[in-house]
Amino acid sequence: MKILVCGKRVPMTGGRIVLTEDEQAIETRHLGFTISPHEECGVEEAVRLVEQHGGESVVLTLGPPEAEEQLRDQMALGVDRAIHLVTGGEEWDPQATAAAIVDAIRADEAASGPFDLVVFGNESADSGGYQVGIRVAHALGRPAVTGLKGVAVEDGRVRCEQEVAGGRDVYVVPLPAVVTVKEGLNLPRYPSVPGRMRAKQKPVAATTPDRPQARLRLVRLAVPAGQGKQAEVLGRGPEAAPAVVEVLRGIGVVA
Amino acid sequence: MILVLVEHEGGATTELTSQALAFGRSLAGDEPVDCVACIAPSQEIATDELGPGTLHLAEHDAYASLAPDAVAATVAGVVERTGARAVVAPGSDTGNDVLARVAARLDQPLASNCVAATAGEPARVTRTRWGGSLLEEAELDGAPLLLTVQPHAVAADVAGAPVAGVERFTPVLADADLAVRVADRVEAAGSGIALADANVVVSGGRGVGSTEGFAIIEELAGLLGAAVGCSRAVTMAGWRPHTDQVGQTGTKIAPELYIPCGISGATQHMAGCKGAKRILAIVDDAEAPILAGADYAVIGDLHEIVPAISAELRKARGS
Ligand SMILES: Cc1cc2nc3c(=O)[nH]c(=O)nc-3n(C[C@H](O)[C@H](O)[C@H](O)COP(=O)(O)OP(=O)(O)OC[C@H]3O[C@@H](n4cnc5c(N)ncnc54)[C@H](O)[C@@H]3O)c2cc1C
Numbered sequence: 311m312k313i314l315v316c317g318k319r320v321p322m323t324g325g326r327i328v329l330t331e332d333e334q335a336i337e338t339r340h341l342g343f344t345i346s347p348h349e350e351c352g353v354e355e356a357v358r359l360v361e362q363h364g365g366e367s368v369v370l371t372l373g374p375p376e377a378e379e380q381l382r383d384q385m386a387l388g389v390d391r392a393i394h395l396v397t398g399g400e401e402w403d404p405q406a407t408a409a410a411i412v413d414a415i416r417a418d419e420a421a422s423g424p425f426d427l428v429v430f431g432n433e434s435a436d437s438g439g440y441q442v443g444i445r446v447a448h449a450l451g452r453p454a455v456t457g458l459k460g461v462a463v464e465d466g467r468v469r470c471e472q473e474v475a476g477g478r479d480v481y482v483v484p485l486p487a488v489v490t491v492k493e494g495l496n497l498p499r500y501p502s503v504p505g506r507m508r509a510k511q512k513p514v515a516a517t518t519p520d521r522p523q524a525r526l527r528l529v530r531l532a533v534p535a536g537q538g539k540q541a542e543v544l545g546r547g548p549e550a551a552p553a554v555v556e557v558l559r560g561i562g563v564v565a
Numbered sequence: 566m567i568l569v570l571v572e573h574e575g576g577a578t579t580e581l582t583s584q585a586l587a588f589g590r591s592l593a594g595d596e597p598v599d600c601v602a603c604i605a606p607s608q609e610i611a612t613d614e615l616g617p618g619t620l621h622l623a624e625h626d627a628y629a630s631l632a633p634d635a636v637a638a639t640v641a642g643v644v645e646r647t648g649a650r651a652v653v654a655p656g657s658d659t660g661n662d663v664l665a666r667v668a669a670r671l672d673q674p675l676a677s678n679c680v681a682a683t684a685g686e687p688a689r690v691t692r693t694r695w696g697g698s699l700l701e702e703a704e705l706d707g708a709p710l711l712l713t714v715q716p717h718a719v720a721a722d723v724a725g726a727p728v729a730g731v732e733r734f735t736p737v738l739a740d741a742d743l744a745v746r747v748a749d750r751v752e753a754a755g756s757g758i759a760l761a762d763a764n765v766v767v768s769g770g771r772g773v774g775s776t777e778g779f780a781i782i783e784e785l786a787g788l789l790g791a792a793v794g795c796s797r798a799v800t801m802a803g804w805r806p807h808t809d810q811v812g813q814t815g816t817k818i819a820p821e822l823y824i825p826c827g828i829s830g831a832t833q834h835m836a837g838c839k840g841a842k843r844i845l846a847i848v849d850d851a852e853a854p855i856l857a858g859a860d861y862a863v864i865g866d867l868h869e870i871v872p873a874i875s876a877e878l879r880k881a882r883g884s
């Protein structure tokens with residue numbers, strides 16, 4: 311099997327989001343970076359599927375030069391190679407992102423054969439557009455199943471499980487296909503030291519696509535109001551228990 | 566005309582659809598608001614709140630097995646026939662999925678999870694990022710404008726009226742539109758209280774320390790008739806299953822009372838409990854960000870505090 315996983319570099323914001331002065335971005339000077347947990351599960355699934363069925367796994371990101379860090383992180387988990395669509399650091403809207411990913415997939419498939427499975431996060435961690443995977447699937451004419459917590463490949467088909475109220479819906483679609491996945495699909499492994507060493511040597515194919523005119527354009531970011539309450543401290547240590555029960559009574563959750 | 570995608574369950578429109586309708590009506594101004602709904606031949610839906618516009622009611626076997634591409638093809642067809650200026654859908658999993666498919670078909674931009682929108686050239690939207698921890702004001706092109714509505718961000722306007730008319734039709738669907746559909750349903754074995762619907766949730770974070778550490782969390786939850794939740798630090802450590810995780814990439818909860826224990830209050834965790842009416846945090850760090858999002862707090866070691874609260878609850882019940 312040949313499998314592609316797409317992931318987006320995002321900052322690891324902690325307890326509070328701080329914006330740059332021009333309100334165009336999150337202030338990231340003191341932050342680390344990662345990809346969405348959904349996408350991390352996608353990477354783990356791709357590595358497992360290749361361990362199971364043989365083949366090759368590839369990761370792709372569209373992002374600034376620094377996003378190579380995330381590609382190496384994913385290759386440390388066992389992914390074979392990476393495709394880096396290098397940007398100037400500005401965010402691309404979902405339509406433009408999808409178009410660039412489609413071009414990259416077509417180029418890679420022309421050179422080294424079709425991807426059986428292309429894996430996306432259900433939604434990106436930062437912009438949460440819920441659409442890049444679906445747009446790519448449509449452009450490639452492949453079925454897309456979204457929000458998956460279970461993926462299994464057998465006999466040229468992929469069995470997909472979606473969590474819904476009261477159970478799981480099962481979809482079965484032929485390969486090649488596109489899936490978007492959610493955290494909980496699996497428990498991703500931690501990178502090993504040899505894995506990290508090997509990742510340094512693995513190939514990253516970098517290209518610089520042209521950015522089309524955005525059709526969903528950021529004007530400014532804003533931190534939602536009204537979160538700035540400060541808790542009333544009921545006490546310190548176990549001595550606070552009676553005060554807690556008093557509050558629970560007041561709220562009506564204890565008779 | 567502005568077209569609203571109706572999602573329904575057991576013949577009734579969903580709560581998130583009512584919110585999308587309210588959003589669509591305020592975006593429309595004086596323009597008419599029509600609805601589109603997809604039902605299997607065995608289904609019916611109530612139409613007395615979907616007006617005063619027209620309901621475009623598509624009937625097909627395929628909808629019984631969800632078939633998101635079939636729904637998207639149907640919506641795109643109604644757009645083409647009516648020249649709708651905008652399509653608004655609920656920001657549910659299925660609403661976001663279907664509208665993304667409509668956007669791909671029509672090659673138009675889509676603004677998902679909006680909390681506000683104003684018509685114009687270009688339209689202006691405010692949408693959520695980071696699961697609701699951040700807002701983005703943006704300009705949106707598109708003919709039609711495509712938007713989904715962030716759940717529980719706008720009031721579900723009750724000012725609906727009976728529909729002016731129902732236009733029933735059977736869409737012509739391509740084979741490709743039927744490729745993705747539900748083939749089977751596996752019922753959950755799950756016992757216990759569903760996290761998403763629980764009235765009280767007690768969660769543990771990294772501060773709980775281990776799988777066994779959750780015994781005191783479960784004990785307190787049991788006494789309160791609460792569901793047990795956790796932070797991502799806990800699921801990553803393998804102490805609890807991901808189905809217990811509260812947050813941006815876990816379950817979104819909306820209980821009357823939320824009790825996070827040993828949780829620092831990262832924005833991605835808070836994104837999952839914004840819907841909680843009240844939050845009582847138990848944490849040993851008086852500077853933890855969770856205190857800025859909580860109503861009440863007890864500062865100290867949860868391994869002492871949580872059992873003390875359980876004991877106090879037992880005492881109060883006289884057992
Ligand atoms: C894209 C993305 C999505 C994410 N999604 C989620 C999500 O859905 N849900 C989620 O929870 N996280 C999510 N995270 C992770 C999140 O950023 C935090 O890393 C995580 O929430 C931290 O968990 P925690 O609060 O348990 O651990 P910590 O941040 O380590 O906090 C532990 C807290 O417990 C306190 N403590 C320690 N010992 C004790 C004790 N004995 N008694 C009392 N207090 C004690 C500490 O002082 C500290 O405040 C996501 C991250 C990213 C980047």
Ligand SMILES: Nc1ncnc2c1ncn2[C@@H]1O[C@H](COP(=O)(O)O)[C@@H](O)[C@H]1O
Pocket residue numbers: 316317318319346348349370371372373404407429430431432433434435437438439440441442443
């Ligand atoms: N810049 C990017 N680089 C690589 N993959 C991306 C990028 N943006 C989005 N994706 C993928 O598309 C998914 C959905 O993104 P979105 O439509 O923004 O919610 C993400 O989870 C990623 O898998």
